[in-house]
Amino acid sequence: MKSNDKPLLKDVTDSLKNGEDMSRRNFAKKLLGIGALSSLAVSIVPEAALAWLDGGFAQREDLADAVKELVKTYSDTKPYPHKFNDALVKMHLRNLDFVVRKGIWKERAEHYVWTLGVVVDRHIKKGIEMFGKDAFLWGNFERTSCSYQLYEHIEIKDGERLVPCPFKPILDQIQKGMGTYQITWDDVHNKWCIPVWEGFAKSAGVGVKVEPGETCRIKVL
Amino acid sequence: MTQPERREFAKQTVKWGGAALSLLTVLNLPSVVLGAGPGMGNPLNTIKENPFLQRNDLQDALKSLYVTYDSTSPYPHKFNDVISKGQLECLEFIVSKGLDKEYAAHYVATMTPILLRVKQMVEKEGPDKALQGMFEGTTCSYQLMERIDVKQGERSFPCPYKQALENCKKWLPNRFVLEWKDVCSKLCIPTWTGFAKVIGVNIAVQPGETCIVKLA
Numbered sequence: 001m002k003s004n005d006k007p008l009l010k011d012v013t014d015s016l017k018n019g020e021d022m023s024r025r026n027f028a029k030k031l032l033g034i035g036a037l038s039s040l041a042v043s044i045v046p047e048a049a050l051a052w053l054d055g056g057f058a059q060r061e062d063l064a065d066a067v068k069e070l071v072k073t074y075s076d077t078k079p080y081p082h083k084f085n086d087a088l089v090k091m092h093l094r095n096l097d098f099v100v101r102k103g104i105w106k107e108r109a110e111h112y113v114w115t116l117g118v119v120v121d122r123h124i125k126k127g128i129e130m131f132g133k134d135a136f137l138w139g140n141f142e143r144t145s146c147s148y149q150l151y152e153h154i155e156i157k158d159g160e161r162l163v164p165c166p167f168k169p170i171l172d173q174i175q176k177g178m179g180t181y182q183i184t185w186d187d188v189h190n191k192w193c194i195p196v197w198e199g200f201a202k203s204a205g206v207g208v209k210v211e212p213g214e215t216c217r218i219k220v221l
Numbered sequence: 222m223t224q225p226e227r228r229e230f231a232k233q234t235v236k237w238g239g240a241a242l243s244l245l246t247v248l249n250l251p252s253v254v255l256g257a258g259p260g261m262g263n264p265l266n267t268i269k270e271n272p273f274l275q276r277n278d279l280q281d282a283l284k285s286l287y288v289t290y291d292s293t294s295p296y297p298h299k300f301n302d303v304i305s306k307g308q309l310e311c312l313e314f315i316v317s318k319g320l321d322k323e324y325a326a327h328y329v330a331t332m333t334p335i336l337l338r339v340k341q342m343v344e345k346e347g348p349d350k351a352l353q354g355m356f357e358g359t360t361c362s363y364q365l366m367e368r369i370d371v372k373q374g375e376r377s378f379p380c381p382y383k384q385a386l387e388n389c390k391k392w393l394p395n396r397f398v399l400e401w402k403d404v405c406s407k408l409c410i411p412t413w414t415g416f417a418k419v420i421g422v423n424i425a426v427q428p429g430e431t432c433i434v435k436l437a
Contacts, residue, residue, distance in 0.1 A: 056293030065367045066290060066300050070282055072363055077272040084282045087364035088304045095311045098327045102320065111314040115396045148288050149303040152281045180331040 052143060080173050085150050089170045092150075096192050097181045105191040113199030116146075120203045128204060133220040136206050137161045140197070141218075160219045167193075168214060296388050301365050305385035308365075312408055313399045321407040329415035335359075336419040343420055348436050351422040352376050355413065356434070374436040382409075383430060402428075 057063075076082040099108040120139070127135030141147045141154050141161045148154065155162040167188045174181055183191075189212040197218060201208040207221035268274055292298040315324045329336075339354030356362045356376045357369045366378035382404045390397050405428035413434060417424040423437040 052292045053288065054291060054293055056297070057287060057291040060290050060293070060297065062297070062299065062367070063290060066286055068368070069300055069363060070286055071273055073360060074276045074279060074282060075271075075273040076360065077275075081276065081278070082360055083278065084285050084300070084364070086360040087362075088307065090361060091304055091308055091311075094328060094331060095307075097331065098315075098324055101327070102323075104318065107318075108311070108314055111317075112310060115310050115313070115393060118393045118396065145289060145292065145298055145302045146307070148285055149300070152278070153284070178331070178334040180334065 079177060080169070083152060085152065085166050086170065088150055089166045090174070092192065093167060093171055093174065093181065093183065093188070096188065097183045100183050100187055100191055105187075106195065109192065109195035109199060112196055113203060116200070117203050119144075120200055124200075124204050128206065133206050134159055136201065136204050136208075136220050137218065139204075140200055160217065162215050162217050165212070165214055165216050295392060296384075299367060301367060301381050302385070304365050305381045306389060308408070309382060309386055309389055309397070309399065309404070312404065313397050316399060316403060316407060322411070325408065325411035325415060328412045329419060332416065333419055336416055340420045343422060348422050349373055351417060351420045351424075352434065352436065354420065355416050375433065377431050377433045380428070380430055380432050405432075 070084065073082050073084055073086065095108070096105065099105040124136055124139035127139055131138075137156075137159070141151070141163070142156060147163075150166055151163040152166065153164065165188075168185055171181070171183070171185055171188065189210070193212065193216070194210050197208050197210055201220070209219045209221055211217040211219075262270065286300065289298045289300055289302065312321070312324075315321050336354070339351060342350040342354065352374070353371075356366075356378070357371055362378075363369060365381050367381065368378060370377045380401075383401050386397065386399065386401055386404065405426075409428065409432070410426050413424060413426060425435045425437040427433040427435075
């Protein structure tokens, strides 16, 4: 048994005793809608895939910086109300504007998929084998900081995720305030989000259908 | 239980009355009690004018913060986790294409309208406004750097990229050939010096785990 299996397997027996105990395994079970036997399989997903909502919050010693940053951000309401994802969205848009101008957006999307393909191979493929295709969306959205730090919220449905587009309001602000970007909102869908999600899906051996919009809908096929 | 005597009652009245008077005196010190220093506006409007307290989207922010800081393995995630990793991934790609100089120039060019506004502030209020505009005054910096130490003519902050690059190399093996010094020399220094040039000031950058940017 791997060392990281121990607490997970213990969770199985504990949660049988404690009912709604929000253990790591239980949380995964709730997300994936699986039963106790299937949950045993969660325990053999590599540790890093499960190291999320691991109960370490209360032990963190760096929360003061995080809270200050949050208060500073949400006190910053001019010329528009800033959100926690502001700088991240701007970084993605700026990078996209550059690669679109240079005509290398496709290579950039492929590079991004290749770079993070390690995670797809290591965790998401195994998740799909064990729990089905919804694990692809789980791994690409609520499970990764790349998404939960980007999307203000993620609505979880079986085989489907809905997210408010983080790019439209900021792109509108940039165009209104500076007018220095050449990309359009359509470029964001067609030259970033869709190629990246489709690339991850291809790597994971599933298909996805993306319906872009102010609320973007991503379905696994 | 004894009834208070008239003399005792008078004593208590004087004691508490005196305290009340003292309190009233304190209340007459607006800067202390009302928190209304020069330019602070009407203290009765403090709550409704506080921009943070007017936000109705804090629950999403708190949830993101909680999920981030409750993810402590394989490394403790921070609020700047994705922006630092995302920037490194893009820089890796850009450097591999030999486009880093154009990339930094593009960053400066797209920011120029804002930098010119900062330049106007510098002309009115002095060169420290340049650092304010580049660091604590913009989400692009204060959401990237965990904290920013503000001194007159100088800003220092923990490098957001060093640990992130180590994490990327460890957890995404064979995906990054970029070195930490490349991040300093191909992203941070050219963009900051480019910003400073548009604003009309000179800066000196001392890269390190704590990076220092000074007006030169």
